[in-house]
Amino acid sequence: MAAKSQPNVPKAKSGDSVTNDRTASQGQWGRAWEVDWFSLGSIIFLLLCAPFIVYYFIMACDQYSCALTGPVVDIATGRAQLSDIWAKTPPITRKAAQLYTLWVTFQVLLYTSLPDFCHKFLPGYVGGIQEGAVTPAGVVNKYQINGLQAWLLTHLLWFANAHLLSWFSPTIIFDNWIPLLWCANILGYAVSTFAMVKGYFFPTSARDCKFTGNFFYNYMMGVEFNPRIGKWFDFKLFFNGRPGIVAWTLINLSFAAKQRELHGHVTNAMVLVNVLQAIYVIDFFWNETWYLKTIDICHDHFGWYLGWGDCVWLPYLYTLQGLYLVYHPVQLSTPHAVGVLLLGLVGYYIFRVANHQKDLFRRTDGRCLIWGKKPKVIECSYTSADGQRHHSKLLVSGFWGVARHFNYVGDLMGSLAYCLACGGGHLLPYFYIIYMAILLTHRCLRDEHRCASKYGRDWERYTAAVPYRLLPGIF
Numbered sequence: 268m269a270a271k272s273q274p275n276v277p278k279a280k281s282g283d284s285v286t287n288d289r290t291a292s293q294g295q296w297g298r299a300w301e302v303d304w305f306s307l308g309s310i311i312f313l314l315l316c317a318p319f320i321v322y323y324f325i326m327a328c329d330q331y332s333c334a335l336t337g338p339v340v341d342i343a344t345g346r347a348q349l350s351d352i353w354a355k356t357p358p359i360t361r362k363a364a365q366l367y368t369l370w371v372t373f374q375v376l377l378y379t380s381l382p383d384f385c386h387k388f389l390p391g392y393v394g395g396i397q398e399g400a401v402t403p404a405g406v407v408n409k410y411q412i413n414g415l416q417a418w419l420l421t422h423l424l425w426f427a428n429a430h431l432l433s434w435f436s437p438t439i440i441f442d443n444w445i446p447l448l449w450c451a452n453i454l455g456y457a458v459s460t461f462a463m464v465k466g467y468f469f470p471t472s473a474r475d476c477k478f479t480g481n482f483f484y485n486y487m488m489g490v491e492f493n494p495r496i497g498k499w500f501d502f503k504l505f506f507n508g509r510p511g512i513v514a515w516t517l518i519n520l521s522f523a524a525k526q527r528e529l530h531g532h533v534t535n536a537m538v539l540v541n542v543l544q545a546i547y548v549i550d551f552f553w554n555e556t557w558y559l560k561t562i563d564i565c566h567d568h569f570g571w572y573l574g575w576g577d578c579v580w581l582p583y584l585y586t587l588q589g590l591y592l593v594y595h596p597v598q599l600s601t602p603h604a605v606g607v608l609l610l611g612l613v614g615y616y617i618f619r620v621a622n623h624q625k626d627l628f629r630r631t632d633g634r635c636l637i638w639g640k641k642p643k644v645i646e647c648s649y650t651s652a653d654g655q656r657h658h659s660k661l662l663v664s665g666f667w668g669v670a671r672h673f674n675y676v677g678d679l680m681g682s683l684a685y686c687l688a689c690g691g692g693h694l695l696p697y698f699y700i701i702y703m704a705i706l707l708t709h710r711c712l713r714d715e716h717r718c719a720s721k722y723g724r725d726w727e728r729y730t731a732a733v734p735y736r737l738l739p740g741i742f
C-alpha cells in the first residue's frame with residue numbers, strides 16, 4: 268500500500284533508485300516514505316501475534332514441559348479449552364511488579380548517574396563519551412557508553428547475593444517468570460506508545476523524524492530516530508542494551524540455579540548455554556561503542572519493534588534454551604559437548620573478527636591492515652537531508668570480501684550451537700536459530716535496499732566486487 272507521505276516533504280520512493288546524484292538520494296536513505304501491502308501485512312501480523320507467540324512458548328514450558336504441540340493437541344482433542352490454559356497461567360503479582368520496577372530503576376540509575384570508569388583502567392576498552400554515526404538529517408549524537416560497567420556491577424551484586432548476602436534466592440527470576448512477563452509487556456507497550464506520542468508532539472530532533480502516513484507502520488517502526496529525555500537518556504541505547512541484554516546472563520544464571528535445585532546438579536548443556544551466551548553478551552558490552560554504528564542504532568527508528576522487542580521478545584525468547592534445560596536436564600556426551608563448544612567458538616570468532624574488521628577500517632579511514640594486507644576499498648559518497656555531501660568507504664577485504672554480510676554467518680553458527688546444546692528431544696529450543704535465520708536474512712535484504720539508495724552506483728560496484736550476501740556460491 269502506498270501510504271500518504273508527510274505533507275511538507277517530497278514524496279519519494281526509497282526502494283529502487285540506485286543513482287546517487289544529489290537530488291535523488293537526498294533525504295531518502297534510511298527513510299521508507301511508502302509502505303507497501305506486504306510490509307503493512309507483516310506489521311499488523313507482528314503487532315497482533317508477537318505477544319501471543321511469546322506467551323505460547325513460555326506457557327508451553329510451564330504447562331506442557333516445553334512440548335510445543337502440547338497445547339494444540341489438547342485443544343484439538345478436547346482435553347483442554349483455551350480457558351483452562353489461561354486459568355492455569357500465573358497472573359501478575361505485587362512481588363513481580365516490585366521486582367521489575369526495582370530492576371528497571373536500578374538499570375536507569377546505572378545508565379544515567381554513573382559515568383563510565385571502566386575505560387580508565389581496562390586496556391583496549393572504549394567507553395565514556397562517544398559519537399554515533401551521521402543521521403539522515405546530518406546530526407551526530409553523543410552517547411555515554413557505560414554498559415560494561417552496568418553489566419559488571421549488576422553481576423557483582425548478583426554473585427554477592429548468591430554467596431554472601433542471601434537477600435533473595437538465585438531462582439527468583441525463574442520463580443516469577445510469567446508474572447514478570449506481564450510487567451515486561453506493560454513497559455514494552457508504555458515505552459513504544461510514549462515514543463510515538465513524543466515523536467509527534469515533542470521530538471528530540473524533528474528533522475530526523477519519519478512519518479509514513481500509516482499509523483501502524485509509524486507505531487511499529489517508530490517516528491523518532493533518536494528519542495531522548497534530557498541530554499543523555501537515549502531510548503535506543505538504553506532499551507537495546509539494558510534492561511534486556513544485562514538481564515540475559517542473569518536469567519540464564521537463575522535457570523541454572525533452578526536446574527540445580529530441581530535435579531541436584533547443573534548439566535554440561537546448561538553450562539555450555541550459559542558460557543556461550545555470556546561470551547556474546549560480554550562482547551556486546553565490551554564493544555558498545557562499535558554498536559553505535561550498527562543498524563539498530565544508526566538506521567532504525569525507535570518504535571514498538573525496538574521498544575517492545577527489547578523489553579519482551581529478547582529476554583523471553585533469547586533465553587529459551589536455558590528455560591528448556593530446567594525442564595529437560597540434558598547431559599551431553601563429551602564429543603557432542605566439544606562439538607557444540609567448537610561450533611559456538613568458531614561462530615563467535617567469525618562474528619567478532621568480521622565486525623572488528625569493518626569497525627577498524629571505518630575508524631582508521633582505511634589506514635589499517637586486514638588479514639596482514641592493506642585493504643581493498645571502494646570510495647563512495649552520499650547526501651544527507653540537509654544537503655551536505657559526505658564521503659565514505661566500503662571494505663572489500665577480509666570477511667567483507669568473502670560475502671557482504673559474513674558477520675551474520677558467524678552469528679548464525681553461534682546461535683545454532685546454543686540450540687544443539689539442548690539435544691534433539693524437542694523443537695522449542697531450536698526456535699532461536701529459525702528466528703535468527705529469518706531475522707538476519709531479512710536484515711540483510713533491508714540493509715542492502717538502504718545501502719543501494721544511499722550509495723547508488725558505488726554500491727553497485729561493491730556488489731559486483733563481492734557478489735554474494737551470506738554464503739559464497741549459494742546466496
Ligand code: NDP
Pocket residue numbers: 560561562563618622625659660661662663667671672674675678707710714718721
Ligand atoms: P552490520 O554491522 O553488517 O552493518 C551494516 C552497515 O555497515 C551497512 O548499513 C553499511 O552502513 C555498512 N557497511 C556495509 N558493508 C560495508 C563494507 N563492505 N564496508 C564498510 N561498511 C559497510 O549490520 P548489523 O548492524 O545488522 O549487525 C551488527 C552485528 O550484530 C552483526 O554481527 C549481527 O549478526 C549482529 N546482530 C545480532 C542480532 C541479535 O538479535 N542477536 C540482531 C541484529 C544484529 P553505512 O551506512 O555506515 O555504510
